[in-house]
Amino acid sequence: MSYDDFQYQTGGNSEGQITSWSSVELPVRALDSPANLYVRLTGIADALRGDPAWDPDRTQRGILSITSDFILDIDDVLIDSCANAGFARIDHDDSSGDGGEFGMALDDVPHVEISAGRCSMRVHVAFSGDSDIKTLSFSADLLIYRPSLVRPGT
Amino acid sequence: MPVLNAFSNPPVGVASPSHISFFTGNPPQQMQVFSGVAVFELTSDGGTVSDTVEVIIGFVRSRNIQFTAKADLASISNTDSEFLFAIDSTNIKLNEQTGEIRLVANIAVQGDESALLRFSYHAQVLSDVVDTLISGTIRWQENVATPTGRLPIFNVVVGTFLTPPGGVPHMQPVASGTSEGKAIRAGGFWSVAYHVDNVPLGTSFNVLPSVNGTSLSNFPPGANASSTAFVTARSVTLTPAMPIALGVDFEMIIPQGPR
Numbered sequence: 400m401s402y403d404d405f406q407y408q409t410g411g412n413s414e415g416q417i418t419s420w421s422s423v424e425l426p427v428r429a430l431d432s433p434a435n436l437y438v439r440l441t442g443i444a445d446a447l448r449g450d451p452a453w454d455p456d457r458t459q460r461g462i463l464s465i466t467s468d469f470i471l472d473i474d475d476v477l478i479d480s481c482a483n484a485g486f487a488r489i490d491h492d493d494s495s496g497d498g499g500e501f502g503m504a505l506d507d508v509p510h511v512e513i514s515a516g517r518c519s520m521r522v523h524v525a526f527s528g529d530s531d532i533k534t535l536s537f538s539a540d541l542l543i544y545r546p547s548l549v550r551p552g553t
Numbered sequence: 554m555p556v557l558n559a560f561s562n563p564p565v566g567v568a569s570p571s572h573i574s575f576f577t578g579n580p581p582q583q584m585q586v587f588s589g590v591a592v593f594e595l596t597s598d599g600g601t602v603s604d605t606v607e608v609i610i611g612f613v614r615s616r617n618i619q620f621t622a623k624a625d626l627a628s629i630s631n632t633d634s635e636f637l638f639a640i641d642s643t644n645i646k647l648n649e650q651t652g653e654i655r656l657v658a659n660i661a662v663q664g665d666e667s668a669l670l671r672f673s674y675h676a677q678v679l680s681d682v683v684d685t686l687i688s689g690t691i692r693w694q695e696n697v698a699t700p701t702g703r704l705p706i707f708n709v710v711v712g713t714f715l716t717p718p719g720g721v722p723h724m725q726p727v728a729s730g731t732s733e734g735k736a737i738r739a740g741g742f743w744s745v746a747y748h749v750d751n752v753p754l755g756t757s758f759n760v761l762p763s764v765n766g767t768s769l770s771n772f773p774p775g776a777n778a779s780s781t782a783f784v785t786a787r788s789v790t791l792t793p794a795m796p797i798a799l800g801v802d803f804e805m806i807i808p809q810g811p812r
Contacts, residue, residue: 427575427584428799431733433690433744437575437584476739481571481588483675485625499633505673506628507568507590527630536625538675540586542573546740549692549802 400506402523405451405461409444412468417442419536422470426548434478435548438541440467440518443487446532447524458502458527465537469516472545480511481540482520488533501528511539556655557608559589566592568671572611576682580795587611587656587676590627594670601637601663608656608674613647615680620645624658628671636664640672654678682797687711687789688748689801691732691762695741697807698769698781705731706768709747711758711789724761728752731765757790762803776807 412420420442427437444465453459484505493499506523513519520539524532557566564570570589577584587610595604622643629638639661646655656676662669691707700706712726730749737744752758764778772780783803791798 425577427577428581428688429575429746430686430688430748431746433692433737433746434575435690437573437577474740476737478737479571479573481573481586481675482569483588483625483673485627485673491631493633500631502628502630504628504671505590506671508588508673509569525628538588540573540588540675542575544737544739544744546742546744549690549740549742549744 400460402460402462404459407446407448407461407463408466409463410466412442416445417465417467419443429478429542432478432542433544434542436543436545438471438543439538440470440541441538443534443536446535447526451526451531453526453529455528458525460523460525463522463524464519465522466519467517471513471516471518471543472547473516474546475513475516476544477513477541478544479542482508482511482538484508484522484535484537486532487536490531490533492529499528501530502526503530503532505535513541554593554604554606557591557593557606559587559608559610560612567608568592576797576799581682581797581799583680583682585611585613585678587678588674590671590673592671594668595660595662596666596668597662597664599665601661603659603661606658606660607646609653610656610676611654612652613654613678613680614652614683616647616649617681618647619679620677622656622674622676624672624674627673629667629669631664631667634665634667636667638662638667638669643674645676645678684750685752685754685791685796686748686750687752687760687798687801688746689799689803690744690746691783691803691805692742692744693805695738695743697772697805699771700736700743701768701770703766703768704735705733705765706736706745707732707747707762708765709749709760709762711749711752711760714759724759727758752791754791754793754796757788760787760789760801773807780807781805782808
């Protein structure tokens with residue numbers, strides 16, 4: 400399935416594009432990796448901007464990228480992750496006459512990464528008819544190796 | 554509604570399933586986090602239609618669990634009518650015999666026509682540890698050695714040192730394990746995890762890593778795998794109240810002095 404119709408970048412909890420931002424960090428241990436930190440991030444992110452153009456005969460599919468502020472250490476290594484997204488605010492307008500039929504989807508969350516202290520996740524989204532995914536709620540659970548937390552022999 | 558399976562390979566009816574596992578607390582408990590997007594089809598051509606979706610998300614060894622579970626609407630459609638889309642409840646169901654964990658969601662849809670096609674889910678399951686094991690990280694500075702790609706990088710033996718009369722001390726092992734996977738390079742160090750299962754309770758044991766054959770190269774001039782030492786020497790006692798020891802970490806060094 401192609402997600403080439405549109406792409407939106409949502410960056411920065413301090414820039415107002417991500418609200419209800421929260422995060423927790425917890426020292427942990429894992430058996431199959433040197434992971435030593437669990438980080439959970441949650442928030443509500445702006446999704447499609449403005450009033451997206453729509454076609455009554457076509458489903459449009461695209462990518463929404465959500466990037467946090469600098470909330471991790473520069474040399475953190477992402478070992479594994481879980482990510483999740485759901486509708487937070489959706490809108491449907493049937494005043495145009497032929498936009499009554501609609502559909503909206505968050506198909507999957509195929510990618511999570513950390514880079515230079517920021518966490519990014521990619522969400523595949525789709526809509527049809529005169530509808531709009533205004534915001535989505537998201538969470539990311541990160542299993543991280545942070546070298547500065549290692550203290551051998553203690 | 555058929556049972557969906559995030560744990561099978563390939564997954565059945567679940568998009569982008571993911572899972573992480575770690576230990577936290579003292580005594581340690583295992584936390585597992587599961588997420589994904591359940592894919593199904595529940596339709597209505599007028600009245601409210603309700604159903605239950607079950608997703609196999611994973612397994613636990615313990616039967617004593619705590620959990621959280623949530624689900625969010627992720628795909629809906631409607632053909633120009635009044636509508637309703639609902640996730641009315643979520644729960645976690647544990648199979649006491651197999652340890653299988655299922656996320657259970659009660660959903661509903663109404664419209665002429667409406668379809669509820671996906672929900673995204675997130676679950677956390679905290680469980681007691683039922684195995685005995687010792688686990689930690691072995692790290693070494695980048696200039697000490699380089700992984701060759703051969704795995705495992707380290708063998709780890711748990712046991713007691715015996716010294717026969719007039720002889721040299723040698724390790725009497727009671728359990729053994731290896732490092733897990735490839736080493737990670739960060740902060741000027743290489744690091745890799747290890748664990749040793751089935752360590753007997755109630756006795757103080759030494760933990761002794763060693764390099765596995767040719768898994769490392771590029772030692773400093775005059776040094777090789779047998780030149781390495783692991784600091785700090787550790788002894789560990791597991792008990793019924795604390796059957797798992799985490800954070801038994803080592804640093805591999807090349808001791809100074811004549812070689």
